[in-house]
Amino acid sequence: MSQATRCQLVTPRARSDIKKPITEINMVPMSLIQPAVRSYIVYSSILALKVLGMSVLTGIVRHKKKVFANEEDAKPTRGVVKYDDPDVERVRRAHLNDLENIPAFWLLGALYLTTEPSAALATLLFRVYAAGRIAHTLVYAVKPLPQPARGIAYGIPYLINLFMGVKIVFHYISAL
Amino acid sequence: MSQATRCQLVTPRARSDIKKPITEINMVPMSLIQPAVRSYIVYSSILALKVLGMSVLTGIVRHKKKVFANEEDAKPTRGVVKYDDPDVERVRRAHLNDLENIPAFWLLGALYLTTEPSAALATLLFRVYAAGRIAHTLVYAVKPLPQPARGIAYGIPYLINLFMGVKIVFHYISAL
Amino acid sequence: MSQATRCQLVTPRARSDIKKPITEINMVPMSLIQPAVRSYIVYSSILALKVLGMSVLTGIVRHKKKVFANEEDAKPTRGVVKYDDPDVERVRRAHLNDLENIPAFWLLGALYLTTEPSAALATLLFRVYAAGRIAHTLVYAVKPLPQPARGIAYGIPYLINLFMGVKIVFHYISAL
Numbered sequence: 148m149s150q151a152t153r154c155q156l157v158t159p160r161a162r163s164d165i166k167k168p169i170t171e172i173n174m175v176p177m178s179l180i181q182p183a184v185r186s187y188i189v190y191s192s193i194l195a196l197k198v199l200g201m202s203v204l205t206g207i208v209r210h211k212k213k214v215f216a217n218e219e220d221a222k223p224t225r226g227v228v229k230y231d232d233p234d235v236e237r238v239r240r241a242h243l244n245d246l247e248n249i250p251a252f253w254l255l256g257a258l259y260l261t262t263e264p265s266a267a268l269a270t271l272l273f274r275v276y277a278a279g280r281i282a283h284t285l286v287y288a289v290k291p292l293p294q295p296a297r298g299i300a301y302g303i304p305y306l307i308n309l310f311m312g313v314k315i316v317f318h319y320i321s322a323l
Numbered sequence: 324m325s326q327a328t329r330c331q332l333v334t335p336r337a338r339s340d341i342k343k344p345i346t347e348i349n350m351v352p353m354s355l356i357q358p359a360v361r362s363y364i365v366y367s368s369i370l371a372l373k374v375l376g377m378s379v380l381t382g383i384v385r386h387k388k389k390v391f392a393n394e395e396d397a398k399p400t401r402g403v404v405k406y407d408d409p410d411v412e413r414v415r416r417a418h419l420n421d422l423e424n425i426p427a428f429w430l431l432g433a434l435y436l437t438t439e440p441s442a443a444l445a446t447l448l449f450r451v452y453a454a455g456r457i458a459h460t461l462v463y464a465v466k467p468l469p470q471p472a473r474g475i476a477y478g479i480p481y482l483i484n485l486f487m488g489v490k491i492v493f494h495y496i497s498a499l
Numbered sequence: 500m501s502q503a504t505r506c507q508l509v510t511p512r513a514r515s516d517i518k519k520p521i522t523e524i525n526m527v528p529m530s531l532i533q534p535a536v537r538s539y540i541v542y543s544s545i546l547a548l549k550v551l552g553m554s555v556l557t558g559i560v561r562h563k564k565k566v567f568a569n570e571e572d573a574k575p576t577r578g579v580v581k582y583d584d585p586d587v588e589r590v591r592r593a594h595l596n597d598l599e600n601i602p603a604f605w606l607l608g609a610l611y612l613t614t615e616p617s618a619a620l621a622t623l624l625f626r627v628y629a630a631g632r633i634a635h636t637l638v639y640a641v642k643p644l645p646q647p648a649r650g651i652a653y654g655i656p657y658l659i660n661l662f663m664g665v666k667i668v669f670h671y672i673s674a675l
Contacts, residue, residue: 179437185498188434192491195427199484202423216416219470230407231582240568242423247554247594250426250602251547258540261531294571308551315544322537355613361674364610368667371603375660378599392592395646406583418599426602 183269187256190277194249197281201242204288208234241288244301245280251308252276259311262318272307279304359445363432366453370425373457377418380464384410417464420477421456427484428452435487438494448483455480535621539608542629546601549633553594556640560587593640596653597632603660604628611663614670624659631656 179185209215213226214235221228230236256273283300286292355361385391389402390411397404406412432449459476462468531537561567565578566587573580582588608625635652638644 182498185495188437189492189495189498191430192434192488192495195431196485196488196492198423198427199481199488202481217413219467219473223470237569246422246426246598247550250430250598250605251550253426253430254543254602254605255547258544261540291571294575297571305551305554309548312544312548312551316541316548319537319541319544322534322541358674361671364613365668365671365674367606368610368664368671371607372661372664372668374599374603375657375664378657393589395643395649399646422598422602426606429602429606 181266183260183264183266183273186270186273187260190273191253191256193277194252194280197284198242198245198249201238201245201284201288205235205238205242208238237291238288241284244283244287248304248308249280251312252280252304255308255311255315258315262314264314272311276304276307279307357442359436359440359442359449362446362449363436366449367429367432369453370428370456373460374418374421374425377414377421377460377464381411381414381418384414413467414464417460420459420463424480424484425456427488428456428480431484431487431491434491438490440490448487452480452483455483533618535612535616535618535625538622538625539612542625543605543608545629546604546632549636550594550597550601553590553597553636553640557587557590557594560590589643590640593636596635596639600656600660601632603664604632604656607660607663607667610667614666616666624663628656628659631659 179188209220209226210224212232212234213221213224214229214232215221215226216228216230218228220226256276259272260269279300283297283304286296286300355364385396385402386400388408388410389397389400390405390408391397391402392404392406394404396402432452435448436445455476459473459480462472462476531540561572561578562576564584564586565573565576566581566584567573567578568580568582570580572578608628611624612621631652635649635656638648638652
């Protein structure tokens, strides 16, 4: 694979550079013009907006069903304080599931870029990850579908996170 | 706006650089002396300390009311295991609300710096975000106030996250 | 302490550089060959894999006890929908505790590297943090032990996060 299709990072030119004082090493910073880096940035941000959207979705369901978590929220609309409304709880579980998976992607995606992946593979993984997580929200919280819809939408991004995590750990295993 | 007031990043000098081998591109690394970068670092860290503080706050309320989540925690103080104490649950909701919003800020704030924002605006957004989230904790969990106190303290940081997210996505839209 | 044992970053060579146009400053990018940076990468990724593992652990306990959170999950195995199974809830609390602490580490660890810590100290902190959080999961969710086992496994990583956060804030205090 040619140099142009791999993610360049702040790496020394040669192994022998490791012993040189750091100021003498010729380094190449990870560039924002690189497709894989730009891909990470755009899909990470889309996922952040998606996570933020869950709060709006929870708010919509809460107001539709007049079910709230705090006295001061229930009062103005004469709603009730309740913690077991199935529709509200379903959206909240989808939201929590995001928190269990997406911040891990933000970290692993960024660090994966430092392992010199092929740009085509990295871009593909980020794209599929984002699509999978959006599909997960749709089949879990927006329009609940029978399994294995949610299992697939959950599993594919999960495996991508796992793959990137294992790749990073092996790449930096000497730093353990 | 002059160059000095915008966040410089590892960007090529000219569009024509994109086709050059990466080692020949003249790049400018994002610098830790830039005010907007330093602002991001300090406010992100303050928010991390704030999130960590929620655990202490939960612990204080749990011990005051002798209400715990685990048998092994309740035993030494002769407390009870209970999951519906209103004061404990209020602090826990504030904590969860942090987890739904602050990690997204950590990501979006950092990526927003790569979109060449004005340093003054970026610094203002980070400062208001942090102040809003601290106010949110105060009016939600420390001294509950009637609405719209919490709504405002929640909404302003939320809109800042949204603004940064949309700005980043449009900036990198070609990487979709 | 010699330069080689401290984390070098994109810092200007001299204070007087601050007023120079940014393109003229001689900068040194944070390098992936530095031990502390590599240590951060490997331990952050291990912790991300650990967080992802909590979902598998929850799934195992759910299937063993046939207790699920959604109708569509309970149906295929003739399980029940239940939200108060003590074993499932214990794993879920351990998982949530991860979300309250580990993303803060991902942020603080990275920013801590920009405060020119000694490489030996930074590496030690990352290593102990990761070990502590893994021990926390073991004594909380895998094989519950009486206190203070969990308190210690929780407290040491917590103090490391706190130390790094305070160090960062003081280092960048002028950016407030």
